[in-house]
Amino acid sequence: MLDRYEDEEKPGRFFNKAHTPLLPGEEPRRPLWRRFLPVLIIAGAAGLVAVLMLTRPQLVPEPPQERVWTVQAASVAFADVQPELQVFGEVVPGRKVELRALVTGEILETGVNFREGGIIKEDDLLVTIDPFDYEAARDEASAQLGEGKARLSEIRARAVLEAQALESARDQLVIRQRDLNRAVRLAKGGNISQKTVDDRRLAVSQQEAAVDQRESNVVVEQSRVEQQQATIQRLEVGLRRAERDLSNTRIVAPFTGFVGGVAAEQGQRVTLNGKIADLTDADRLEVRFTLSDAQYGRIIAAEGSVTGREARVIWRVGNRAVEYDAVIERVGAEISAASGGVEAFARLETTGTDTPLRPGAFVEVRLPDTRYTQVIPLPETALYEQGTVYVIADGRLEARNVEVAARTPDGILVSGNLAADERVLVTRFAEAGPGVRVEER
Template identity: 45%
Template sequence: MRPAMKIVLPFVVLALAAYGAFSLWKSRPQTVRQTPPEKTWMVESVRAKLIDVQPDLRLFGEVVAGRKVELRPLVAGQIVKVGENFREGGVVAKGELLIAIDPFDYQADIDERLAQRAEARARLRQIRAEYEGEKALLLHDKAQVAIRRRDVERRQKLRGSGASSVKTLDDARLALSQNEQRLTDRERSIEIWKSKLDQQNSAIVRLEIALRRARHDLGRTRLLAPFDGFVLNVEAEFGKRLGVGDRVARLIDANRLEVRFHIGNAQFARLGSDFAGRVAGIYWDGATRPLEAVLKRAGGEIETASGGVSMYAVLRGVGADSRLRPGAFVRVELPGPRYNGVFRLPDSALHDGDTVYIIVDNRLVPRKTRIVTWLGSDILVQGGLKAGDDVLITRLPEVGPGVLVSTP
């Protein structure tokens, strides 16, 4: 009996344990599977508006001199006078005296040329008198030759009739020959005096030229301002001796100040070929009211280092009384090209370079579009939108079609 119990007892225990485990499993609490609620993203949007716009290009530039010259004397000499405004930073008016060089030598040269001209004119009158006298004597010589020729002809007739001797005929022929020789000498003398007359006229012309040159050099002893301007780099002072071409100062034209600014390749291309004549606003020294500058020209080449080109605009209404000077740093607002039928959006509305999302029934719907240009942190786009669309401008980590969103 006991051996049988030892065999059966373990199986009974195992059966009871299995039953208990099964009872526990059957009585376990049942869990109900539930679908999590869909997440709603709080976002911001803007209403799409179809507009025509001509945005300004905001750039920075520098005031430069549109015309500047180096002042150099064209005659040599000692400085005997200096203009009141001829100093570093001085403002001079057109025609104002800058420096005066000692005119003594140049005035003396004029006086000498005047004396030479007077002497040459007197010599001319003498030559002309000789010339006119020779011409008058030529008439007498011709008359003498005519008389001698008739005398020879008469004696030849008399010789034929035997009324005249051979010696008388020969004497008449000799006298004719002498008068013809005198006529030839007279004609040659007239040509010589005529040549002297021409030479003396040429000499007087040369003296007149030398006199004009001397007077011109005398005028050059006074160095005058060629235009209204600002004086800088002064290198001359009272008493200094100057040579021809020595630099005395530089002068900047106060009425020809320009603004030079740099513009990128893409912006330059959008300006078009008819950019000349456009008016830009120039802001300097915190001024709220801009100066005007007219766009005139572009630089001669594209700058490879910066990838753009320099532009030049001439300032309006700026003169010698202005505080503006070359080297001033300014802000430039230049009207850009006009865009018609575009939408202006924050750049945060753009996804993947060509996609924006509109909100329809609180769901995101993608729209393909095309970027026309960038305006700072905004973009101008065309296509894919219509006026009144709510465009998503919030950046979402899970942006995509059908995403549930909510706007304030």
């Protein structure tokens, strides 16, 4: 803004700051210092910056401090330990049958508990098939058997008569033979004619033929007796078969268990060998699990057999864990090529149908491993790569090589270059190594 002023009495006339009238078109003169004001401001600012730079405090870097890691440690304590093996398996039925119809017919009745998931006691009714045709077959077989037995009595009576007739014919033969001998002696003395002797000899011959005929008749009647006895046996088999078919019209539970896979209902006609249902024995639930080659080998080497070993079965249902006692009864017939282990079966000690456990449940199995002597139990986190653990000595880490004897659900069992009461690092961190400074908390 120019330093000039307008005359109030004569508008349009201007004065400079010294009240000197300005000519038209003449610009007022500025003070000299104002022309150099920006330069002075910049120079002052530069000088101020220079002063500040010269008078600023100097930062002296401190020497680097060695980092101390806060860690946890466990004491070395030697002990004899028998850990538990932890494996997982599946509940399977130790005995399961697929009930099928052994006769055909319409289902007239089903049991009260014959339904999916039903609990059946031994000898409870499952299904009743229409027995009419099988009752008729039984009665007919029984009548045929009675007829056969009556026929046998008749044949035996004839055989007895033939035997009696044979005895009589033999007696007559003896008499006629004596008569012939007497006639021969008389003929030699000239007391009777030769014709009489010949007649007596003919009578003996005829009687011998009669004896032979009677003997043949006895043999024939005895054969008929044996044939009829065989016929009776066949009829008895037919009767038993008819009675069995009749009994098969009533299907009952062979043991106490759970019903599943129901495939028959009242009013349905079942065919021969048609499926009725599946029945699982409630008192023979088992757990099937796999032991690795190493686990199986350790137990075999220590005790010679896995069977008979007690185990605990843990079934986790939501937040609840239900435990059952079990005993290993047998091992699989083959080694699994897929898993490289051995299948084992442990029988559960359940409370029959009162147990909530069912086949198909996924369970945890714990069984005692072999016993290890003078080993050191440590957490899993104490072990670093290549079998190394770190011992805390004078606040620094020292590397020690150890051998892992076994892994347990609670950690590891090791042996090696460790002394009693030494402190072993159990906190894992990437910078762990020999010489690293640590502090226990």
